[in-house]
Amino acid sequence: MFSRTLRLTALLPLAAFALAACTVGPDYHGAPDIAPDAAKSGTFVRTPAQGVVATHAPATWWQALDDPQLNALIDAAFAHNPDLKMAQARLRQSRSQLRGQRANELPKVSGSAAALRMRSPDTSIFGSSSGDQGSSGSTGRGPVDFYTVGFDASWEIDLFGGTRRAIEAASDEADAVHAELSDAQVSLAAEVASAYIDLRDQQERLALAERTAEYQQQMLTLTEQRRARGTAAQVDVERLTTQVDTTRATLVPLQVQITDSLDQLAVLTGRAPGALDAELGARAPLPVLPSSVSIGDPATMLQQRPDIRAAERRLASSNAQIGEHIADYFPKVTLLGDIGFSASEPSHLLRKQNFSWVGVPYLQWNLFDFGRTAASVDAARAARDEAEARYEKTVLGALKDANSSLSRYGNQREHVVRLQQVQASAERSATLVRQRYTAGVSTLIDLLDAQRTQFAAQQDVVAAQAELLKDFVALQKSLGLGWAS
Numbered sequence: 001m002f003s004r005t006l007r008l009t010a011l012l013p014l015a016a017f018a019l020a021a022c023t024v025g026p027d028y029h030g031a032p033d034i035a036p037d038a039a040k041s042g043t044f045v046r047t048p049a050q051g052v053v054a055t056h057a058p059a060t061w062w063q064a065l066d067d068p069q070l071n072a073l074i075d076a077a078f079a080h081n082p083d084l085k086m087a088q089a090r091l092r093q094s095r096s097q098l099r100g101q102r103a104n105e106l107p108k109v110s111g112s113a114a115a116l117r118m119r120s121p122d123t124s125i126f127g128s129s130s131g132d133q134g135s136s137g138s139t140g141r142g143p144v145d146f147y148t149v150g151f152d153a154s155w156e157i158d159l160f161g162g163t164r165r166a167i168e169a170a171s172d173e174a175d176a177v178h179a180e181l182s183d184a185q186v187s188l189a190a191e192v193a194s195a196y197i198d199l200r201d202q203q204e205r206l207a208l209a210e211r212t213a214e215y216q217q218q219m220l221t222l223t224e225q226r227r228a229r230g231t232a233a234q235v236d237v238e239r240l241t242t243q244v245d246t247t248r249a250t251l252v253p254l255q256v257q258i259t260d261s262l263d264q265l266a267v268l269t270g271r272a273p274g275a276l277d278a279e280l281g282a283r284a285p286l287p288v289l290p291s292s293v294s295i296g297d298p299a300t301m302l303q304q305r306p307d308i309r310a311a312e313r314r315l316a317s318s319n320a321q322i323g324e325h326i327a328d329y330f331p332k333v334t335l336l337g338d339i340g341f342s343a344s345e346p347s348h349l350l351r352k353q354n355f356s357w358v359g360v361p362y363l364q365w366n367l368f369d370f371g372r373t374a375a376s377v378d379a380a381r382a383a384r385d386e387a388e389a390r391y392e393k394t395v396l397g398a399l400k401d402a403n404s405s406l407s408r409y410g411n412q413r414e415h416v417v418r419l420q421q422v423q424a425s426a427e428r429s430a431t432l433v434r435q436r437y438t439a440g441v442s443t444l445i446d447l448l449d450a451q452r453t454q455f456a457a458q459q460d461v462v463a464a465q466a467e468l469l470k471d472f473v474a475l476q477k478s479l480g481l482g483w484a485s
Helices: 001-020 035-041 061-065 068-080 084-101 129-134 162-226 234-249 251-268 297-302 308-327 374-438 443-476
Strands: 108-118 144-157 332-343 355-366
Touching: 001 297, 001 374, 035 297, 035 374, 061 068, 061 162, 061 443, 068 251, 084 162, 108 251, 162 234, 162 251, 162 308, 234 251, 234 443, 297 308, 297 355, 297 374, 308 374
Parallel strands: none
Antiparallel strands: 108 144, 144 332, 332 355
């Protein structure tokens, strides 16, 4: 009978509280509409006339470069990069915190057990004269045993939705951290690709400089032979020597840059410096750009950029936190309960007559806090306004980033074409001057000048092609590509 009474006593208040429960604070209705005209346009403002198409852009954009080594490096970076591991750990932390907030909706139950043995003091010496004491004897007690076992429970009823708002805020924060993990993948893929392009660019320019130095050395050897026969002047030998030394001087900085790029790629893929020297040390050509690049449209870009999704989720979280603090204005009701057994003998512990229980609804209402709750609510509202402004800044920054990247990519394509024309002209000129020099019509100075122009044009084209590839990478990053759900 007593157990049924206990259940009814507990269930009736819970039903009443559940019926009366409400959720205070503003409900979230989505992020504000930022730059609606630009966001809903079918094309970007700075879309170049050639080289791009407004079709769906693949997330694994680097595969369009058709470079197996680059693909392997990005896969390795996704698996082993320390920054990505930190982002993954932050995601696990946020999800654990969400589970903790959800657990606050449920009762807290604890168990306890104790075995006591005590002896009370002899107080007879304080209560009578020595004669009386002798006749009545000692009043002290021998050892007393006491055993108890029981369970305590407490449950804060979420009358006004403070706990629910805290769960909502924690859930939105976990989503934001997940989006930040995706953003870290976007940045990592772009960083690995840029470092790989730098490496191939440096190796290409080093090979070009070595070939040029070798050719110039051959010219110097021939000129020295002619000087020995008296058909060339010493000044010609000195001029060629200077040009050979100048070209060779460019080799050392390039070798240093190659080492730095190899080490950077090693660290990005979670390995020690030098680990990729054998794999990537041999010269290989730059990746080849596809004939056209898919860029989608502004609306798709705003949806797929992880940093925008993170900012929007943080806005939702800060909105929920307002309600979490508003709930502090209202009373809190906690149900407290205890059931247990107690006896002086272990064998008597679980007898019916030794069972006890208590159930108490506990009301707590902070009526006078001298503005502390109001200050917390005001701070939460200000934090929501800050999150909204940050979201607006992120959206506008994303639109600027994408349009600027498109503009740079289009202009760099044209720049590469013009430099290739300059290189073709310089090579034709160098060939003609070399023929004239061999025929004795042009001077050595003319030949050296033509060679310098040819070498500079070749270096410029290689550097410009590498820059175009990096602009391609920056464009993919600005579109928010490179993450996997």
